[in-house]
Amino acid sequence: MHSTVPTAAWLFAHDWDLRALTRLGAARPVRFVRAGFDLFSFPGNLALARFDLEAFADRLAARGRRAGWRAVLSHHEHFGALAAAMVAERLGLPGASPESIVAAQHKLHTRRVLQQIAPAASLPFQDVAMSPTEALPPDLRFPAFAKPVKGVFSVLARRVDNAAELQRHLALSRAERWLANRLLEPFERVRRARLPAAGSTHRMLLEQPVPLAVPQFNLDGWVQDGRVHALGVVDAVTVPGTQAFLRWEVPSRLPPAVQARALALAQRLLAALGYRHGFFNLEFFYDAAADRLTAIELNPRLASQFGDLYRRVRGVDPHAIALALALGEDPLQLPPAEPTAQVAASLVYRAFTPAAVPRAPDRRRRAALHAAFADAELHCFTRQGRALARDLRWTGSHRYGVLHLGARDWGELRQRAERASALLGWPAPYADAAPATAPCGWPAAVAATT
DSSP states (O other), X not given: OOOSSXXXXXXXXXXXXXXXXXXXXXXXXXXXXXXXXXXXXXXXXXXXXXXXXXXXHHHHHHHHHHHTOOEEEOOOTTTHHHHHHHHHHHHTOSOOOXXXXXXXXXXXXXXXXXXXXXXXXXXXXXXXXXXXXXXXXTTOOSSEXXXXXXXXXXXXXXXXXXXXXXXXXXXXXXXXXXXXXXXXXXXXXXXXXXXXXXOOSSEEEEEOOOOTTSOEEXXXXXXXXXXXXXXXXXXXXXXXXXXXXXXXXXXXXXXXXXXXXXXXXXXHXXXXXXXXXXXEEEEEEEETTTTEEEEEEEESSOOHXXXXXXXHHHSOOXXXXXXXXXXXXXXXXXXXXXXXXXXXXXXXXXXXXXXXOOOOOOHHHHHHHHHHXXXXXXXXXXXXXXXHHHHHHHHSSXXXXXXXXXXXXXXXXXXXXXXXXXXXXXXXXXXXXXXXXOGGGOOGGGOOOO
16 A cells, blocks of 8 residues: 655756755655666766666656656656656656657757747758768858757757868767767657657757857746746856856846747747646747847756746745646645745856866865855866866866855845855856857857857
8 A cells, every 4th residue: 555645756866956856855745766867977877878768667667656656757858858758658647748758859850840830930950960971961051050959968069160160070089979879869769669750869950050149048837738837037148259158047137028929939839849748948049139039949847957046036946846747736826935035046157178177165165155155055067087078078168066146136146156156266157258268179159058
């Protein structure tokens, strides 16, 4: 006989999700079980060698059937969201259809759908094979922003100005190609079975570049029984001269009318992709001078990094909403909390060369940070050696830390960020100029990362 306390399986929970899991477990009667591994850290990444999504979902479904799981959820972009949908389908639990997850995560398929339903919001695009040996079509248009059809953390996403530059970009080492294939193949096998018309994910999407001065935004929300609910918009601030993110800020400065247009676009795209249950995150550009809104991509999951920002400024917990959705509850019935700040930011610490990567803060620095800033939430991602070199090669920079802070206004937030950064021994993410150089000899203006 199963316990009256519901059990929820949380797949691939790391960083912000892991902290939310601990918080939610203490706030309500629910028991969490975890499954999954870290794609980019040893020894967890050893599981990539033989990972199969169907077999993984089968094992978890059998486990969930025995234990009487009531919910399955994940906000992990690469494997988690699709795995959770597959397990929920097997167990008859609330969740998105696996086909809709595949459709949304296949960037080329989504772009084709967007071109059909909202051509004004779609950038001109082409696609090529992810192979340096296959001949490129002669009619490719440059410059172009290249990114994998199925990617994570903007890996291998960058601007290319001509065919030779694109071929160099695709010329991965043997080890890099093995890793890229292992990251793609689990998804590709499911794609062939569930959405064969979308075509291979072993391809690169080439989009018309957007001027660096055009800002980027994120619309967050959720869908339940096909009805779309908006959560809010997060503003992106980039390193000057690049598309590398420096900060994420809430509340948005984007005019409400433009936010409403983004929501209307999301509603049409979600419906066209068949996505009827779960969180979504729509990345988009808005060019105020041209009054043009263009979609970048739609992620069928909660953007976990932003959850804490909404809790601080709006008193709404997106992770609690996601849990309610997974349990089949109405998120609109969740009680709101008192906001703790008027503004909040996710501050991204980033280096463009190995020499610019500072030391991770030791125990003394961390203690000093939390003593001075009780609301600080710090995540460190420092890499060394080959892992650092791969970061720089694949994403154009290395994100070595993220810090969340709130404040009464933007001026106070900057002051707090600068003081907190000094305690960590890191440069505050309020850059006034582009980095002098970018890795691999790339000009700073073409480096692009998440």
